[in-house]
Amino acid sequence: MKTVDAHLAEILAAVRPLDPVELDLDAALGATLAEDVTSPVALPPFDNSAMDGYAVRAADVAAAADDAPVVLPVTVDVAAGDTAPRRVEPGLVTRIMTGAPLPDGADAVVPVEWTDGGTVKVAIRRAAPLGNAIRRSGEDVLAGGLVLTAGAVLGPAQLGILAGVGRRTVLAHPRPRVVVLSTGAELVEPGTPLGHGQIWESNSFTMVAAVRQAGGEAYRRRAVGDDPAEFLATLNGLLGEADAVITTGGISMGAYEPVKEALSPLGPIRFEKIAMQPGMPQGFGLLGERGVPIFTLPGNPVSSYVSFVLYVKPALARMRGLPATPPATVTATTMAPLRSPAGRRSFLRGVLGVADGGAATVVPVHGQGSHQLAALAGANALIVVPEDVTGLPEGATVEVIPL
Numbered sequence: 001m002k003t004v005d006a007h008l009a010e011i012l013a014a015v016r017p018l019d020p021v022e023l024d025l026d027a028a029l030g031a032t033l034a035e036d037v038t039s040p041v042a043l044p045p046f047d048n049s050a051m052d053g054y055a056v057r058a059a060d061v062a063a064a065a066d067d068a069p070v071v072l073p074v075t076v077d078v079a080a081g082d083t084a085p086r087r088v089e090p091g092l093v094t095r096i097m098t099g100a101p102l103p104d105g106a107d108a109v110v111p112v113e114w115t116d117g118g119t120v121k122v123a124i125r126r127a128a129p130l131g132n133a134i135r136r137s138g139e140d141v142l143a144g145g146l147v148l149t150a151g152a153v154l155g156p157a158q159l160g161i162l163a164g165v166g167r168r169t170v171l172a173h174p175r176p177r178v179v180v181l182s183t184g185a186e187l188v189e190p191g192t193p194l195g196h197g198q199i200w201e202s203n204s205f206t207m208v209a210a211v212r213q214a215g216g217e218a219y220r221r222r223a224v225g226d227d228p229a230e231f232l233a234t235l236n237g238l239l240g241e242a243d244a245v246i247t248t249g250g251i252s253m254g255a256y257e258p259v260k261e262a263l264s265p266l267g268p269i270r271f272e273k274i275a276m277q278p279g280m281p282q283g284f285g286l287l288g289e290r291g292v293p294i295f296t297l298p299g300n301p302v303s304s305y306v307s308f309v310l311y312v313k314p315a316l317a318r319m320r321g322l323p324a325t326p327p328a329t330v331t332a333t334t335m336a337p338l339r340s341p342a343g344r345r346s347f348l349r350g351v352l353g354v355a356d357g358g359a360a361t362v363v364p365v366h367g368q369g370s371h372q373l374a375a376l377a378g379a380n381a382l383i384v385v386p387e388d389v390t391g392l393p394e395g396a397t398v399e400v401i402p403l
């Protein structure tokens, strides 16, 4: 059987970063920057006040004290957005608001709390050191300074600085658009009545959520039955709009395996058994002229989710222009014995926690069948048991993939 590592390596060798496109900032959340971004101006662009108060010459208020306030005339108000040239002459002050440009001649701001708040003349009770409450031009970014480098994932703060340096659009790898298709004649939509032999369709909800968490845009398409022609038609219709396709179900050894049947003639899609548990049956290939990656994952709900974590998530990272690596693991102590089939790498569902002394522990959940979705929902980690290990005692050290 093919190993987990070989399967991932094959997928990552086939998948390419999506071409960068110019994205409006409103549409760029989660995209990966494909250019270095510099600021055309210094930030802040001008010296300005950090507080509401009075712009002064520090020397004029040097003697101010609670028992000996300095009283000075107020010439004018300077608000944020004020574009008029302003100047503070010796012995005078202006009122100033947070974010307003510092008038020429002023070299300190006295917060309103240190004064009587006067508007015609003001009594100042405390000396302000030179430069007090002044935000200097360029103290965040120098003109021409680099603010983000290619490869940065655009989150709220990154979008903020892009706007902050005046950018409206940005060159970035977009989030991959991933279509999720489930197959199986037994599947009915949640929210509708269940007949005998039917189950509520759940995989597409898991997959869509997992894609979104992994930085993709996910589209759930109606679950299709067990008809290969219908499946192929649905798939063909999607290829123009998808950067990747995930299917679940229909790939094992059964008599009604529409995915396998429909896709087999299309060429370079390989259906294989991977030495893992759960998730043994896997398929991967590139579809159509654009070479759209398709992941045909096993139908069992735990199997498809584990497959997503191991294969689809790293592939999506590569498509996003990010480093693609196997899932990160942490080392933990198992609090119960573990069992695993010989020759297959197991991904047991567990609860990762912290012992009293601070060491990581993991407890396997009850219900390790690949159909046991409730047990998966109660887990927060996958316990990795290597291919050559069939059993581990309580207290053994294991690698764990946090979910």
Ligand SMILES: Nc1nc2c(c(=O)[nH]1)N[C@H]1C(S)=C(S)[C@@H](COP(=O)(O)OP(=O)(O)OC[C@H]3O[C@@H](n4cnc5c(N)ncnc54)[C@H](O)[C@@H]3O)O[C@H]1N2
Binding pocket: 182, 183, 184, 186, 187, 199, 200, 201, 202, 203, 204, 248, 249, 250, 251, 252, 253, 254, 257, 278, 279, 280, 281, 297, 298, 299, 300, 301, 303, 370, 371
């Ligand atoms: N003779 C053999 N039978 C099976 C083998 C095998 O090697 N030889 N492998 C087993 C393993 S392991 C797995 S995993 C499954 C994979 O089968 P398929 O990918 O073809 O999936 P289905 O048969 O369509 O479904 C399996 C199971 O999962 C349920 N399912 C499917 N889709 C959904 C969905 N969208 N939401 C909720 N549940 C879903 C489905 O009802 C089945 O119970 O094959 C084993 N058999």
Ligand code: MOO
Binding pocket: 276, 277, 278, 279, 280, 281, 298, 300, 303, 304, 370, 371
């Ligand atoms: O390999 Mo299957 O995924 O065990 O249920």
